[in-house]
Amino acid sequence: MIDLHEAAAVGLAVFSLATILLWTTNRWKLRRIPGFHEYLDMCRRQYGRVFKIYLGSGAFIVVADPHLARKVNYRLIDRSIGSQLSADKKGSDNDGLLGLAAAKGEEWRQLRMAWQPAFASGSLAHYSSLMDSCAVRLCDTLEGAAKEGREVDIFRALGTMTMGVVGTTAFGIDFHTLDDPDSPSAEEGLRLVKASQTVFSSSSLVAGTFYQPLLLMFPKAVPFVQWLASTLPDRKLVQLSEARKIIRNVGYSLIQNWRSAHPDQAATGADKAAPPAVAKVEATLEELQGEAPGLLVQAATHAGAPEAAADANGFVNGVGAVEAANGDDATSAARDQDGAAAAAAQPQDKPRPRGATDVEPGSFLGLLLRARDRASGAAKFSDASITAQASTFILAGYETTANALSYAVYNIALSPRVQERLHAEIDAFGRTRQASTCAAEGPRTHPAPVTHADLGEFPYAEAVVKEALRLYPPATLTSRVVTKQEGMTLIPGVTLKKGANLFTAPYCYQRDEAYWPRPLEFAPERFLPEGSALAPSTDDAWTPFGAGPRMCIGWRFALNEAKIALVRLHQRFSFELRPGQVPLKLRQGITLSPADGVWVRPIARGRGVEPVSVPPAAAA
Numbered sequence: 001m002i003d004l005h006e007a008a009a010v011g012l013a014v015f016s017l018a019t020i021l022l023w024t025t026n027r028w029k030l031r032r033i034p035g036f037h038e039y040l041d042m043c044r045r046q047y048g049r050v051f052k053i054y055l056g057s058g059a060f061i062v063v064a065d066p067h068l069a070r071k072v073n074y075r076l077i078d079r080s081i082g083s084q085l086s087a088d089k090k091g092s093d094n095d096g097l098l099g100l101a102a103a104k105g106e107e108w109r110q111l112r113m114a115w116q117p118a119f120a121s122g123s124l125a126h127y128s129s130l131m132d133s134c135a136v137r138l139c140d141t142l143e144g145a146a147k148e149g150r151e152v153d154i155f156r157a158l159g160t161m162t163m164g165v166v167g168t169t170a171f172g173i174d175f176h177t178l179d180d181p182d183s184p185s186a187e188e189g190l191r192l193v194k195a196s197q198t199v200f201s202s203s204s205l206v207a208g209t210f211y212q213p214l215l216l217m218f219p220k221a222v223p224f225v226q227w228l229a230s231t232l233p234d235r236k237l238v239q240l241s242e243a244r245k246i247i248r249n250v251g252y253s254l255i256q257n258w259r260s261a262h263p264d265q266a267a268t269g270a271d272k273a274a275p276p277a278v279a280k281v282e283a284t285l286e287e288l289q290g291e292a293p294g295l296l297v298q299a300a301t302h303a304g305a306p307e308a309a310a311d312a313n314g315f316v317n318g319v320g321a322v323e324a325a326n327g328d329d330a331t332s333a334a335r336d337q338d339g340a341a342a343a344a345a346q347p348q349d350k351p352r353p354r355g356a357t358d359v360e361p362g363s364f365l366g367l368l369l370r371a372r373d374r375a376s377g378a379a380k381f382s383d384a385s386i387t388a389q390a391s392t393f394i395l396a397g398y399e400t401t402a403n404a405l406s407y408a409v410y411n412i413a414l415s416p417r418v419q420e421r422l423h424a425e426i427d428a429f430g431r432t433r434q435a436s437t438c439a440a441e442g443p444r445t446h447p448a449p450v451t452h453a454d455l456g457e458f459p460y461a462e463a464v465v466k467e468a469l470r471l472y473p474p475a476t477l478t479s480r481v482v483t484k485q486e487g488m489t490l491i492p493g494v495t496l497k498k499g500a501n502l503f504t505a506p507y508c509y510q511r512d513e514a515y516w517p518r519p520l521e522f523a524p525e526r527f528l529p530e531g532s533a534l535a536p537s538t539d540d541a542w543t544p545f546g547a548g549p550r551m552c553i554g555w556r557f558a559l560n561e562a563k564i565a566l567v568r569l570h571q572r573f574s575f576e577l578r579p580g581q582v583p584l585k586l587r588q589g590i591t592l593s594p595a596d597g598v599w600v601r602p603i604a605r606g607r608g609v610e611p612v613s614v615p616p617a618a619a620a
């Protein structure tokens, strides 16, 4: 027997589904607009560089002018994060998943300072060796495909590498995403990768749960839509909820392991009165651990240990930094950079032995767990908050860099000119390195390792990554909300009221012919001194990492990782694109991703891999 509530729910669901189908199909598909990113660019061409769009019933001012975008990004700090739906009535899977990215006001400032030391120079130097190990492991996994002439989806393959990098850098553990996919150890890591993919793809208005557009259409009816969604969850919403739990439980279980190993390090008062959401996570964790004991408790044995040891100074300095940066007298996020640099000069922590289930002392998670309030000496962040930051790191570190790298590989494969120059830069580096090490070690059969100190040797590889980020910014939009009572004057005569929502649109102005010569051409030299004829007319026209105090905290991390991976991949392979992928089909979810992947055939390169013959002078 169906009751009145259920009948109303079904009726509304049918009505909403029809509305959504009409909305998405008519507006975009029938008008042959490939996605939201293209819709925005079409609006820019039609209406000018500032225009208003409606998402459901909510109005958003879109700023597609780089100078005005700068003003918005520097003057406004908070972003508005819409409500998130859950398949679970208590909504326990979705609170806090976005950590720093969703935080506001003073909470954001405190968190940003706590994150900062993990991205200071010393930490980045240490991460480079971990990134290099993951890039080499990715190349090893491509070796079989190269031998058999098999095609691979390089976007997904790169995702296993970026997730591997998150594991070793943020938590000091091996997620096993780069293990042989058929081995039992790989299963857990791949589950995490899949969960992250689900979070990104399910957030698409078109391809995600159909309750999300409903929320946009009826923002005042959040409790009702949430009730409806948890009463009649669709498949996408169930998958999304499960995926969020898997991601949250990685951080949560590591934190609990660390608390057990360090009973002296009390949790905050907030943790003692554990909110229901955390208790629910605990229950789910047990379920998950029953299924998957491996991933959550394995400590990493870092490949390339001698290099890691050599880099340990910088890394451990990062630990000192958190104490300094967490001081209450550090007043502004604008001091992040200076604070981190100063912190890098702090005395070193003593290296401590690590048990099998412990958190790497200098890792991102280790920094947050050890953060103390200077006045009280109490733990600075609750476990729920640290769990949220861990989830944020997983999500932010996984998809965006894999997107950027796959766009780079795609464009290199399309352009023999770009590939030749990249290979020349990489081979020249390999020859120098091999010649200098051969005397001590004998001829080497492996390409030269890429250390942090070598990153400056690849200006062209860096330009390739930047050009990929220009044409295909993974974050097509950044969002801000006006919080001041007096509003904000965007242009003379136009004052936005408190509460107004804005998007800045790098996807639009990074392809705008008013700022970029030959904007649709893939030309990395724009970013090199000799390419000034193709350079943008203003630096503000390139902001794939956003700008202002809220700019991406991981931008240098991401650029280093992308450069290392690109160099390692092209040391060993060139890539042949499967026909039929031009232009590349893109999908707008949380990020702009290749809709059906990027399919390439890796071809092993001879040059740079074979042993070099050492000139007698170098060998002597």
Ligand code: HEM
Binding pocket: 073, 100, 101, 102, 112, 392, 393, 396, 397, 398, 400, 401, 404, 473, 474, 475, 477, 478, 479, 544, 545, 546, 547, 548, 549, 550, 551, 552, 553, 554, 555, 557, 558, 559
């Ligand atoms: C190519 C890779 C990446 C791109 C294109 C990218 C892009 C962005 C953009 C556009 C923003 C918003 C900036 C704004 O609103 O002005 C952002 C924020 C953020 N990103 Fe990234 N990102 C990348 C990699 C990473 C990585 C590797 C991490 C972490 C390891 C990370 C962590 C974050 C965090 C935590 C925020 C929120 C910062 C805040 O609100 O204070 N990102 N990113």
